Amino acid sequence: xxxxxxxxxxxxxxxxxxxxxxxxxxxxxxxxxxxxxxxxxxxxxxxxxxxxxxxxxxxxxxxxxxxxxxxxxxxxxxxxxxxxxxxxxxxxxxxxxxxxxxxxxxxxxxxx
Amino acid sequence: xxxxxxxxxxxxxxxxxxxxxxxxxxxxxxxxxxxxxxxxxxxxxxxxxxxxxxxxxxxxxxxxxxxxxxxxxxxxxxxxxxxxxxxxxxxxxxxxxxxxxxxxxxxx
Numbered sequence: 001x002x003x004x005x006x007x008x009x010x011x012x013x014x015x016x017x018x019x020x021x022x023x024x025x026x027x028x029x030x031x032x033x034x035x036x037x038x039x040x041x042x043x044x045x046x047x048x049x050x051x052x053x054x055x056x057x058x059x060x061x062x063x064x065x066x067x068x069x070x071x072x073x074x075x076x077x078x079x080x081x082x083x084x085x086x087x088x089x090x091x092x093x094x095x096x097x098x099x100x101x102x103x104x105x106x107x108x109x110x111x112x
Numbered sequence: 113x114x115x116x117x118x119x120x121x122x123x124x125x126x127x128x129x130x131x132x133x134x135x136x137x138x139x140x141x142x143x144x145x146x147x148x149x150x151x152x153x154x155x156x157x158x159x160x161x162x163x164x165x166x167x168x169x170x171x172x173x174x175x176x177x178x179x180x181x182x183x184x185x186x187x188x189x190x191x192x193x194x195x196x197x198x199x200x201x202x203x204x205x206x207x208x209x210x211x212x213x214x215x216x217x218x219x220x
Contacts, residue, residue, distance in 0.1 A: 037157075045149075045157065045200055047209040060208040061113075094156055099147055099204070100168055102156035 002026040004095050004103035011109050012089075018082040018108055022095030029053055029071060032098060034078045036069065038091040039105075046091075051078055085110045114138050114203050118212035124220040131188040133215045135201035140181045145205025148177055148186045151214075152197045160199075161186060191217070 008020035022034070036048040049059035051069040059067045063082065071078040082089060092105040115138040125131055135146070143164040149157040159168040161177035164184060174189040188195055196219050201212040 044213050045202075045211040047211070058207055062208070099149075099162065099202070100159045102158075105156050 002097060002101045004097065004101060006093060006095050006103045006106040008106060008108070010107060011111065012085055013112050014086055014110055015084055018080070018085050018089060018093075018110070020080045020093055020095075020106065020108070022078050022080075022103060024076045024078070024097070027097070028073075029076045029078060030073050034071065035096045035098075036080045037094045037096060037102075038089075039094070040088075040091045048080065048082075048093075087111065113208055114141070114206050114210050116201050116203060116210055116212035118199075118201060118215045120215060121213075122216045122218060124218050125191055126220045127191050127193055129191050131186075131191055131195070131217050133186040133188075133199055133201075133217075135179075135184040135186070135212050137182045137184070137203060141184075141203050142205045143180050145203055146177075146179070146184050147202045147204065148175075149200045149202065150195075150197045151200065157200065188217070193219075 003025045005023045012018045030053045033050045035050040039045050051057045057069050066083045068081040087110050090110045092107050094102050094105045096102045117136045119134045146164045148161040150160050151157045160171050160175050165177045176187045178185050198214045198216045200214050
């Protein structure tokens with residue numbers, strides 16, 4: 001059974017970089033598309049982008065200049081970095097494989 | 113960017129009734145790239161339907177999807193207590209992938 005688990009700081013200061021990791025268990029990361037989504041408190045879902053195991057990426061243009069995704073096949077992990085964060089980036093961040101398997105989500109608050 | 117508009121915003125129904133949720137796209141979609149999710153408070157979204165009408169693994173057959181072009185529908189027959197939640201449609205045929213704003217199905 002495939003499981004995904006997000007990890008990273010729950011609090012990030014404005015203008016700093018948000019960094020999250022998603023650890024995959026029960027399946028190899030060396031295939032499939034691996035995505036990040038987010039959901040501000042009380043609001044809807046937003047797609048951030050995806051990365052393929054080869055390293056090719058596709059980011060949401062609304063975040064494109066601030067987003068970097070990478071994959072570490074040796075650790076079966078993939079990561080998200082979002083730079084120059086503001087309060088508007090406060091959200092629950094989810095990692096997912098395709099659309100059928102999601103992590104539990106992790107709340108990241110941007111505040112000084 | 114394709115905008116998805118869901119209606120109604122809230123649907124108040126009783127267990128056993130049928131729920132009909134609408135998702136309208138700002139431009140025509142390829143049907144294989146439209147999905148539906150269920151989300152309960154504090155939980156990650158759960159994929160219900162992909163490719164407009166295919167049920168994801170383990171999804172009961174009371175959930176069904178239909179539609180084409182710009183108009184898509186999620187139908188839930190005979191609502192069970194565990195079906196009261198927020199439902200989102202999503203298109204993944206054009207980048208950026210986008211979601212509707214959600215429909216809340218609440219107990220009447």
